[in-house]
Amino acid sequence: MTIAFWICLFLVFYTFFGYGILLYCLIRIKRMFNPVKRSLYDFDALPSCTLIVAAFNEEDFIKDKIENTLKLNYPAGKLEFIFVTDGSSDKTPELVSAYPQIKLLHSPERKGKISAVHRAMLHVQTELVVFTDANTFLNPEALVYLCRHYADLQVGAIAGEKRVAIEESTDATAGEGFYWKYESKLKAWDSELYSVVGAAGELFSIRKSLYEPVAANSVLDDFMISMRIAEKGYVIVYEPLAYALESSSANINEELKRKIRIAAGGIQSILWLKLLLNPFRFPVLSFQYISHRVLRWTITPLLMIAALLLNLALVLNQAGGFYKIIFLLQVLFYTSAYLGKVFEDRKLRIKILFIPFYFCMMNYAVLAGLLRFFFGKQSVIWEKALRK
Numbered sequence: 001m002t003i004a005f006w007i008c009l010f011l012v013f014y015t016f017f018g019y020g021i022l023l024y025c026l027i028r029i030k031r032m033f034n035p036v037k038r039s040l041y042d043f044d045a046l047p048s049c050t051l052i053v054a055a056f057n058e059e060d061f062i063k064d065k066i067e068n069t070l071k072l073n074y075p076a077g078k079l080e081f082i083f084v085t086d087g088s089s090d091k092t093p094e095l096v097s098a099y100p101q102i103k104l105l106h107s108p109e110r111k112g113k114i115s116a117v118h119r120a121m122l123h124v125q126t127e128l129v130v131f132t133d134a135n136t137f138l139n140p141e142a143l144v145y146l147c148r149h150y151a152d153l154q155v156g157a158i159a160g161e162k163r164v165a166i167e168e169s170t171d172a173t174a175g176e177g178f179y180w181k182y183e184s185k186l187k188a189w190d191s192e193l194y195s196v197v198g199a200a201g202e203l204f205s206i207r208k209s210l211y212e213p214v215a216a217n218s219v220l221d222d223f224m225i226s227m228r229i230a231e232k233g234y235v236i237v238y239e240p241l242a243y244a245l246e247s248s249s250a251n252i253n254e255e256l257k258r259k260i261r262i263a264a265g266g267i268q269s270i271l272w273l274k275l276l277l278n279p280f281r282f283p284v285l286s287f288q289y290i291s292h293r294v295l296r297w298t299i300t301p302l303l304m305i306a307a308l309l310l311n312l313a314l315v316l317n318q319a320g321g322f323y324k325i326i327f328l329l330q331v332l333f334y335t336s337a338y339l340g341k342v343f344e345d346r347k348l349r350i351k352i353l354f355i356p357f358y359f360c361m362m363n364y365a366v367l368a369g370l371l372r373f374f375f376g377k378q379s380v381i382w383e384k385a386l387r388k
Contacts, residue, residue, distance in 0.1 A: 002319075005310035008303040009326075015300045016359075019291040020182075023189045030193060036154040038237070043075060046147050048126035049205075050080045054116040055134035055163055059090040066099055068137045073144055082123055084116040089222025113201075114221035118213050130205040131222065136162075136244035138203060145242040146205045155227045156210050159187065159196045160203030160242040178355055179362070184240060186292065191238035194284040197292045198269075199226035199236060203244035210234065215272075219265030227273055230285060252344055252361065263369020266297035298370075301363040308334070334360065 010018075041047070051069060055062055069081060081102040085093040087110020096104045105120060117131070128147055132138060138160075146158045164180050188198050201222035206229060214224040226236055270277075270293075277294070279286040311327045333356055340357025343350045 001310060001313060001317075005314060006308060008307040008310060011295065011305055012300055012303050012343070014291070015295040022291075023186065023193060027189050027192045038149060038155070040148040041151040042148075043144060045151075046075050046078060046144065047150060048078045048080075049074065049128040049130060049143060049147055050082060050116065050124045050126045050208075051130045051143070052082045052084070052120045052124075053132055053134050054084045054086075054113045054120070055088065055092050055096070056085070056110065056113075057088050057092060058134040059092050059095060061135045061224055062092050063093050065134050065137070066102065068094065069098070070101060072138060072142065073140050074147075078126075079143070080124075080126060082120045084120045086110055086116045086119070089211050093367075112216070114214060114218050115216055117221065117225075118216075121208075121211055121213075124208055126209055128205060129155060129208050129211065130203070131201060132203050133201055133246070136202045136246040138244055139242065142203065142242040142244075143205075145239050146203075149237045149239065150207065154230065154235055155237050156207055156229040157199060157236040158205040158242075159191075159199035159226070159236055159238050160205075161238075161240045162200055162202045163188075163243050163245045165236055165245060165247050179358060187238040188240060190288055190292065191236070191317055194288065195230055195235040196238045197227075197236075197285075197289050198223040203242060208235075212263045218268070218272075219261065221267050223265070223269055224272065225274065227269070231273065252357075256361055256365055259365035260368045260372060263297060263366040264373040265369075266293065266366075267370055267373045270294055270297060277295065297366060301366045304363060309376065316319055337361075 014022075034061065041348060051072070053065065053069070055065070066083075074264070075357045082105060083102050085096060086105070086107045088106070092103065093106040098104060105116075105123065107119075121129070128150060130143055130146060139144070142160060146160060149155050149158050161184050162180055187196050198220075199222055204222060204226060206225065210229045210232065212228045214221055214228065218224050228378045230236055242385070248251045273289075276282055276289050282289075308327075308330050311323060311330060315327050336353055337356040337360040341348065341352030343353060344357065
């Protein structure tokens with residue numbers, strides 16, 4: 001029982017903190033022995049690029065998105081725009097059609113984002129492609145910072161940074177912003193060690209020649225597209241200077257809905273990317289993939305429950321005082337998370353409780369996502385989470 005408890009506790013700690021510590025140590029060592037930096041394109045040498053936006057019923061955001069898009073800096077004559085509005089029943093297609101600089105693709109049938117992306121890719125004639133969401137806004141130099149990395153032929157994809165706008169008088173959704181700050185740091189270290197483990201749809205880029213259509217029922221299409229490229233032996237670089245800014249979820253229930261979908265898609269992706277679990281074929285990438293993604297999306301939430309129950313059993317069996325202290329700390333943490341939920345429901349803003357509440361909500365979402373995936377209840381069609 002004691003050994004099982006320590007294994008559970010170690011794996012939980014490793015998943016959320018230990019991997020980051022180990023990663024930091026590894027890159028410090030790498031800097032000592034291999035400080036070589038990747039080559040970068042100068043501005044005028046940047047390859048041709050197409051920006052793709054898949055938008056579904058985004059009439060509230062689409063004009064701002066278009067204006068933001070048209071202000072992006074890139075060499076003249078080398079940038080094209082494709083907006084796909086399939087299935088939209090509001091004014092989104094009409095609003096996009098008012099801009100002749102943008103190629104509009106519209107079909108009244110809604111088949112999901114990945115089908116829209118596949119259709120858009122058939123119209124791409126450029127060397128590079130950048131994907132971004134309709135409700136996110138890019139910094140003016142984002143495409144320059146992304147695409148300059150393709151001077152290195154080993155680079156197959158680039159992941160930009162997701163930033164979440166947090167209001168001063170915010171609610172527990174502020175945990176989303178804290179989470180992405182931590183994730184961004186891990187991605188930067190992953191990239192420096194070898195490769196980022198997947199890209200997020202808010203902002204990422206690929207070489208058009210490496211694009212591989214993923215299955216129409218893919219839930220995390222952005223993750224799958226980028227990891228299929230990594231599976232071919234290319235690396236995914238992280239570029240924090242290229243960022244996509246979006247508002248936080250409208251409330252914690254909307255954020256939970258989004259997290260459950262991501263968790264269900266995570267399990268699907270792990271089953272489809274079995275090859276990346278082979279450390280003999282992908283020694284570094286496998287280590288990163290398992291440590292950063294697989295553990296989070298599979299056993300770690302269950303291990304958290306097991307660690308608490310095993311700790312309780314040890315205390316009841318008169319284990320030493322050290323185990324009582326660990327149990328007390330666990331109880332205090334989960335009590336803080338519960339109080340965070342109570343205060344959130346009552347619209348009370350206790351910021352110190354945001355992180356434990358959001359952390360537990362994330363892990364609950366993984367368990368809910370597991371059930372949703374294995375019972376076949378996860379649709380490929382996004383049910384959009386409302387934003388502030």
